[in-house]
Amino acid sequence: MQLQRSLELRTEGRGIYELTDRVSEVVRAAGVREGLCVVSCLHTSASLVVTECADPAVRTDLQAWLERIAPEGDASYTHTAEGPDDMPAHLRAAITSASETLIISAGELALGVWQGLYLMEHRAAPHSRRVLVHVQGDL
Amino acid sequence: MQLQRSLELRTEGRGIYELTDRVSEVVRAAGVREGLCVVSCLHTSASLVVTECADPAVRTDLQAWLERIAPEGDASYTHTAEGPDDMPAHLRAAITSASETLIISAGELALGVWQGLYLMEHRAAPHSRRVLVHVQGDL
Amino acid sequence: MQLQRSLELRTEGRGIYELTDRVSEVVRAAGVREGLCVVSCLHTSASLVVTECADPAVRTDLQAWLERIAPEGDASYTHTAEGPDDMPAHLRAAITSASETLIISAGELALGVWQGLYLMEHRAAPHSRRVLVHVQGDL
Numbered sequence: 001m002q003l004q005r006s007l008e009l010r011t012e013g014r015g016i017y018e019l020t021d022r023v024s025e026v027v028r029a030a031g032v033r034e035g036l037c038v039v040s041c042l043h044t045s046a047s048l049v050v051t052e053c054a055d056p057a058v059r060t061d062l063q064a065w066l067e068r069i070a071p072e073g074d075a076s077y078t079h080t081a082e083g084p085d086d087m088p089a090h091l092r093a094a095i096t097s098a099s100e101t102l103i104i105s106a107g108e109l110a111l112g113v114w115q116g117l118y119l120m121e122h123r124a125a126p127h128s129r130r131v132l133v134h135v136q137g138d139l
Numbered sequence: 140m141q142l143q144r145s146l147e148l149r150t151e152g153r154g155i156y157e158l159t160d161r162v163s164e165v166v167r168a169a170g171v172r173e174g175l176c177v178v179s180c181l182h183t184s185a186s187l188v189v190t191e192c193a194d195p196a197v198r199t200d201l202q203a204w205l206e207r208i209a210p211e212g213d214a215s216y217t218h219t220a221e222g223p224d225d226m227p228a229h230l231r232a233a234i235t236s237a238s239e240t241l242i243i244s245a246g247e248l249a250l251g252v253w254q255g256l257y258l259m260e261h262r263a264a265p266h267s268r269r270v271l272v273h274v275q276g277d278l
Numbered sequence: 279m280q281l282q283r284s285l286e287l288r289t290e291g292r293g294i295y296e297l298t299d300r301v302s303e304v305v306r307a308a309g310v311r312e313g314l315c316v317v318s319c320l321h322t323s324a325s326l327v328v329t330e331c332a333d334p335a336v337r338t339d340l341q342a343w344l345e346r347i348a349p350e351g352d353a354s355y356t357h358t359a360e361g362p363d364d365m366p367a368h369l370r371a372a373i374t375s376a377s378e379t380l381i382i383s384a385g386e387l388a389l390g391v392w393q394g395l396y397l398m399e400h401r402a403a404p405h406s407r408r409v410l411v412h413v414q415g416d417l
Contacts, residue, residue, distance in 0.1 A: 061217055114182070
């Protein structure tokens, strides 16, 4: 059994946005009891990450750390035509994930108690982002 | 054909622990000849990585490098309630992998001759970690 | 329906090499309309990344940035027997991806308009690299 759904997420600019509930809904709609759920972010300046869901300070610190290791406006960037926030967006996307593969067990996403699935918007301005969800497995 | 197994790993604190053999056993138990094996780490301060299996110095250097780029006790962290090793654990987990997808060929994990699958324990203290293995494919 | 193909890529040393077309050919050969495509790089000093396909300067900057954060010949490396470019190759591979999972929709890889799939050669010298492609889904 397979089901694909396209989700749209409107971001308010740079930040980390929870997707767990929306992806869980697709899994439940598919009715798969045991299988896989692949989530794919169709952009190169936004990406996915599985990280702590309880304390939002974790996401704040993760965002701030990515800004330190891949800073905006670094003089060494040559890809600058789309603004100072574009090249670091590609770097931050490259070391997080374009897609995440989650296991489905007992009809639910098998995430640890502290795990959530998030879309990271790496551009400064608001964007509309598209995420594709593929669910497969046994009913 | 699908099979899921939950593995428990007791870590002795920060370090890199091999999982290849235990995951390979699940693949052989499933009897899948051609398919996929998804391994998921259900924690946000431990993660997975596929890296060199021959020289343990690679793992030592990888660990040391992650400690340099995401240092313990950085003054800019705001998520500090669980100790100075917790926020860097989330950062190191975010840029490695919550899950790894391996191809099964000829009844075995299709890994390169120098590749091994490892769990990274990012917390200083020993922990019990749970890893979920999902195997699917043709017998 | 499942199909596996092994691709060989001869690199000219450190750099980022496009794989999108060759992987797309495997998907079309399989005839899968809706499913998954897992691409696995069977090496520990080469890796995969999904990044911007339009402006090659993005790949140049990504390469240069990885060289800055995981520099060649760092005095702290202990795994040095295979040359000064080997340990940073493992580090750069560890924070990009050993495998990428792409969704197949309407018979094609579901990539965003700016996304391409690339192999990163992290060693200085030319190498022959093997990439395994697994396609599965409904015809």
